[in-house]
Amino acid sequence: MLMSAAHAQVSLQDRRPVLKGIETVDDPRRIPRKPAAKKSKITVLRGGRVFDAVSAAARSATVVIEDNHIRAILPASSTDWPTEARVIDVTGETVMPGLIDMHVHLTYPDSDANIDEQGSAVDGAMRGTRNLRWLIESGFTSVRDLNGVGEAPYVLAQWSADNAIPAPRVFTAGHIITGTGGHATERPLTPTHGHDYAIEVNGADAWRGAVRQVFKDGASVIKIASHFAPDEVEAAVDEAHRLGLKVTCDCEGIYTEMAVKAGIDMIEHPLPRTDATITLMAKNHTASVPTLQVYQNVIDRNGGFYGSTSRRFAMTSQDDFDVFKKMKAAGIAMGVGTDTIGDANKMIPNVYIAELKWFVKGGYSLADTLKAATIVNARLLDMDDKIGSLEAGKLADILVVRGNPDQSLDDLQKVDLVIKDGIFYVENGQLVTPRHVAQPLLKPSPPETTK
Ligand SMILES: [Zn+2]
Numbered sequence: 485m486l487m488s489a490a491h492a493q494v495s496l497q498d499r500r501p502v503l504k505g506i507e508t509v510d511d512p513r514r515i516p517r518k519p520a521a522k523k524s525k526i527t528v529l530r531g532g533r534v535f536d537a538v539s540a541a542a543r544s545a546t547v548v549i550e551d552n553h554i555r556a557i558l559p560a561s562s563t564d565w566p567t568e569a570r571v572i573d574v575t576g577e578t579v580m581p582g583l584i585d586m587h588v589h590l591t592y593p594d595s596d597a598n599i600d601e602q603g604s605a606v607d608g609a610m611r612g613t614r615n616l617r618w619l620i621e622s623g624f625t626s627v628r629d630l631n632g633v634g635e636a637p638y639v640l641a642q643w644s645a646d647n648a649i650p651a652p653r654v655f656t657a658g659h660i661i662t663g664t665g666g667h668a669t670e671r672p673l674t675p676t677h678g679h680d681y682a683i684e685v686n687g688a689d690a691w692r693g694a695v696r697q698v699f700k701d702g703a704s705v706i707k708i709a710s711h712f713a714p715d716e717v718e719a720a721v722d723e724a725h726r727l728g729l730k731v732t733c734d735c736e737g738i739y740t741e742m743a744v745k746a747g748i749d750m751i752e753h754p755l756p757r758t759d760a761t762i763t764l765m766a767k768n769h770t771a772s773v774p775t776l777q778v779y780q781n782v783i784d785r786n787g788g789f790y791g792s793t794s795r796r797f798a799m800t801s802q803d804d805f806d807v808f809k810k811m812k813a814a815g816i817a818m819g820v821g822t823d824t825i826g827d828a829n830k831m832i833p834n835v836y837i838a839e840l841k842w843f844v845k846g847g848y849s850l851a852d853t854l855k856a857a858t859i860v861n862a863r864l865l866d867m868d869d870k871i872g873s874l875e876a877g878k879l880a881d882i883l884v885v886r887g888n889p890d891q892s893l894d895d896l897q898k899v900d901l902v903i904k905d906g907i908f909y910v911e912n913g914q915l916v917t918p919r920h921v922a923q924p925l926l927k928p929s930p931p932e933t934t935k
Contacts, residue, residue: 510871530573535580546558555876580885581881583858585824587773588630589829590608590627590632590640591636591637594830605635617650621899629641629656631659632659641702650909655865657707659682664685665794682709699729705730708735708748717733718746720746721746730749735755740761741760751765753779772811777838812846812847812848819864853893883902886900
């Protein structure tokens with residue numbers, strides 16, 4: 485069914501009001517759950533500068549963590565915590581919300597290897613486990629995974645949610661939805677361009693069905709890519725919003741215009757678009773994750789030529805940056821993501837810090853850049869009530885660095901502590917691996933004597 489212009493767009497179903505005060509899973513699907521028995525383990529980060537991503541500037545303060553939540557942010561002079569608390573001295577360091585990367589590919593091969601190598605879901609799960617370790621070691625406490633192989637993205641998201649592997653939270657789209665021959669399926673086939681990755685569907689009903697399928701599989705965001713027809717993108721956005729999920733698009737030119745008209749939530753990348761589309765994005769509150777640095781990597785490697793059967797345009801660094809500047813001037817909310825294709829996973833966090841520097845070059849203050857990396861990203865994930873800033877009641881996703889990243893972004897390299905879900909995954913810049921604690925046998929073992 486084709487929607488006419490008069491047809492009201494379905495706005496994102498917001499479950500927060502009806503679930504107020506009820507514990508829910510820590511992702512945008514917000515499934516109610518039974519409250520866990522309280523253990524009340526208290527940890528105090530004392531003596532540091534706190535950049536909370538709410539105020540403009542860092543201040544001397546103390547962060548008190550209770551179990552997996554932030555219990556309080558206290559004035560530096562206060563000692564309002566129980567005596568049994570573990571107190572950690574972070575004098576001279578900056579305490580801030582954990583970083584969020586809005587565009588990763590956890591399971592993609594490391595480079596443009598042969599499709600028969602590195603392309604399987606099992607390989608993707610192993611590679612993703614490694615990439616998640618690198619990410620949490622680098623201070624990331626949440627990532628949004630925007631296409632991957634087989635069931636690997638969903639499995640990684642679940643293992644992370646269970647804190648069964650060292651990993652940031654994973655908000656995954658599972659698989660890109662696109663029309664036959666669309667982006668991520670085009671020739672020449674590469675390990676990331678094939679049927680184990682993208683879902684190719686045609687017709688509005690099929691697009692609606694594909695959204696339901698990835699929702700069923702465990703997606704917490706919907707990713708679509710050009711090409712599509714207006715009724716297909718309208719059906720995808722309509723269905724996703726009913727399910728309470730946001731939709732983002734990897735698209736260019738007329739497809740970006742169609743997606744924005746259909747009420748999509750976000751556009752990835754700095755791909756070509758008209759000034760009229762940018763104006764429409766601002767009017768419709770369509771956000772953007774510009775991913776300038778990864779395109780700079782492409783340009784640095786092959787001179788801007790990015791030809792495929794789906795993508796028929798050339799890019800320059802200046803074109804990409806102009807799109808960014810126009811979006812900023814229009815007041816479009818922009819999040820920070822890297823798009824870890826090719827060898828970009830191996831460049832973590834350099835590729836992310838470079839992306840932040842593009843924001844500064846484009847007119848963001850350092851504080852606003854760090855807010856884009858944290859609270860703005862959380863908002864774009866529809867998770868700003870739980871993550872993205874240091875405030876009482878939020879989940880304890882915290883990064884402590886030996887330096888002042890609000891004055892020099894390169895200080896983000898100096899990771900000391902990374903806490904996710906109240907768990908200290910990184911201490912002294914090193915991954916902490918708790919020793920395996922064996923479960924007891926059901927009944928006592930035989931005595932060590934012969935009878
Ligand atoms: Zn991507």
